[in-house]
Amino acid sequence: MTAEQIAWLADDGDRYAVDSGQVLIREGERCEEFFVILSGSIAIVEHYGTPEEQVLRVHGPGRFLGELGLLHGQVAFYTAVGRDPGEVLAVPVDRLRALVAQDPVLGDLVLRAYIGRRALLVGLGAGFRILGSRYSPDTRRLREFAARNRLPHRWIDLETDEEAEALLRRFCVAPEETPIVIWQEQQLLRNPSNAELARLIGLPAPPFEGSRSDLLIIGSGPAGLAAGVHGASEGLHTTLVEAVATGGQAGTSSRIDNCFGFPSGISGAELAERAVLQVHKFSARLSVPAEAIALKSHEDHYAVAFADGSVATGRTVVLATGARYRRLDVPGIDRLEGTSVYYAATAYEAQQCRADPVAVVGGGNSAGQAVLFLAHHVPRVHLVVRGGDLGAHMSRYLVDQIERHPRVEVRLHTEVEEAVGDRVLEALVVRDNRTGQRYELDARALFSFIGAEPCTGWLAGSLALDARGFVLIGAEAQADTAPAVWESRGRNCLLLETSLPGVFAAGDVRSGSVKRVASAVGEGAMAVQLVHEHLGHTATAGTG
DSSP: OOHHHHHHHHTTSEEEEEOTTOEEEOTTSOOOEEEEEEEEEEEEEESTTSTTOEEEEEEOTTOBOOOHHHHHTOOOSSEEEEEEEEEEEEEEHHHHHHHHHHOHHHHHHHHHHHHHHHHHHHHHTOSEEEEEOTTOHHHHHHHHHHHHTTOOEEEEETTTOHHHHHHHHHTTOOGGGOOEEEETTTEEEESOOHHHHHHHHTOOOOOOTTOEEEEEEEOOSHHHHHHHHHHHHTTOOEEEEOSSOTTGGGGGOSOBTTOTTOTTOBOHHHHHHHHHHHHHHTTOEEESSOOEEEEEEOSSOEEEEETTSOEEEEEEEEEOOOEEOOOOOSTTOGGGBTTTEESOOSHHHHHHHTTSOEEEEOSSHHHHHHHHHHTTTSSOEEEEOSSSOGGGSSOHHHHHHHHHOTTEEEEOSEEEEEEEOSSSOOEEEEEETTTOOEEEEEOSEEEEOOSOEESOGGGTTTSOBOTTSOBOOHHHHHHTSOHHHHHTTTSOOOTTBOSSTTEEEOGGGBTTOOOOHHHHHHHHHHHHHHHHHHHHHHHHHHHO
16 A cells, blocks of 8 residues: 555554564454555464464455455455554444545555455465365255355365365264265364355345335346445445355356456456445445245335245345256266266366366357366367357457467257266267267366256246246246236336336246347346336325
8 A cells, every 4th residue: 555545544543562472363253344454564364373273364464354255255365464563543334434435546455465365365265165076966065155255265175175075074974975075174164054154255145124115136246236336325225145156157257358447357256346345335234145935026115935945035036047058968968967077167167177088069159168167177179169250259359369269169050969978977978960070089077058047937927937947027027927916006017027016027937138348237227217117106006
C-alpha cells in the first residue's frame, strides 16, 4: 500500500505494537480485523506450533494481511505471527468493506491480492485434508465441493498415498469408514455432508428462519449473482441460495476472454468472487450449500423447501439454477464417472490427469476453453467434434488459439462410441461419422461438454416447462396457464415471468436462453426490473 492509502485507513483503525511470536491471526479461527504492517515483519505459517509447521510467506512494512476468507467471514487457513518486532494498523473488517467500496483503486488492490493469495493456498494444499478413495462417490463429492468453492485443501489418496495408512491408525479409522476430513490435526469429520464441511470453514449458513424476503433467488451463477446485486442495491430484501458453489458453470471456466469489461480476460472463479463481494456489499444474504427441492405458492408469497428440511419464503422468486452438461450416453461411461469422466475442467480435474493424454468432447465455447486450459497441464488434448466445422458453435478467438496450439489435436466428424477401462479410462473407441471407421483414441480422461440439461427436476408440476425441461417464460408461459390467472391481475405475463405470477427465470435455466455469461448477467438485472413491476402492480391492485 502507498503511504497515502495507509494514512487514509488510519482514521478508521488503531495502531499497536507487535512482538516476535505474537499471533495476530490464528488458523481455524475467524479474524475480525484487517492488518497493515507499519514496521517489523509478520510470518504467514501453516500448521503453526506443530511438527509440520511451514512458513508460507513473510510480509514487511506496507504489506497487508489476509486473503478472501477474511472478506467472506470464513475461518483462517493459516496463522499470522510476529517475526520481527514492529507495529501494525488494525482496521475492523466491516469498516474495511465500506472503505474499499469508496475507493475503487484500494478495493482492486486488496481484491487482487486476496484472490492471488487464495489461489496460492489452494495450490500449496493448505487448509483441511480429505482422506478417501478415488473410487468413492463421497470422496469425489467432497473434493468437488471444496474445489468448486475454491477452498484450500489437500486430498490424500487412500490407495496410493503413503501418508494415508499412518493417518488412519492415528485417528483409529478403518478404510471402509472413509472419506474423512481432518482439520488442524485435531478435528475429524467422518464422511460429512457438504453442509457440515461448509460450516466447518465458515461458509454462510441458511438465514431463513422467521424472515421473508422481497426477492428470493435460487442459484448463484452469473444470472443469480447479477439479480442479487441489482435487487439488494435497489432496496429489495434479497436472499440468494446455492446448492453447490457460487459462480455456476461460469465459475469453472479457467479463462473467459470475451467477457465485457475485461480486455485481458478473467477467470470464472475471479468473476464469481467479485460478484459475491458485491452481493455482500449491498447486504444481500447468501447461503451455500442449500439444495432446493420444492416450490409452493401461497396467497401472498412463495415458499421454497430445501433438502435439509428448511424453508425460505419470498414475495417474488428468481429461478437461476442454470443447466448442467448432458451425460455422454455410451457404454462404459457410468463406471468411470468421477474417476476419469468429468463435466468441468478446473485445477481439481487437471490435477487428476497430470501427464496423461485427455479427450474433450464438444464443439461450443465451454469445450474450447477447457481444451486450452488442459493443454497447459497435459501433453496431448484430443478435441472430439461431431460436426465438420469447429467454428459453427465456437467463438472465433477460441478456434484460432486451438488450431495453433501444438498440444491440441482436433478430430472433426468424430463421435465417441465406447469408454474402455475398468476402474479408470484406458482408451476411447471413436467413429468417423463420414466413413464409419472405428478406432481407439489414447486418452486417460474424458471431458464432456455436450448439450445442456436444465436443473429443473425439482420444479416439475409446479410451473410450465418446455419439452426439454427448460422453464417457459412470457407469452409461452401465459399460453400454458389458465386465462383467469392473468385476468385476475389485470395484466399479461411479463417478459421473464414464468407461469406463476411473481416467479421469474433468468440465464441458462429458461427456455430459449443464449448460453453466454454476458446474457445471463443482463437477464439477472432485467429480472429485478420486472420484479419491481410485478410488486408495483400487485400493490396497486391491492389498494384498488
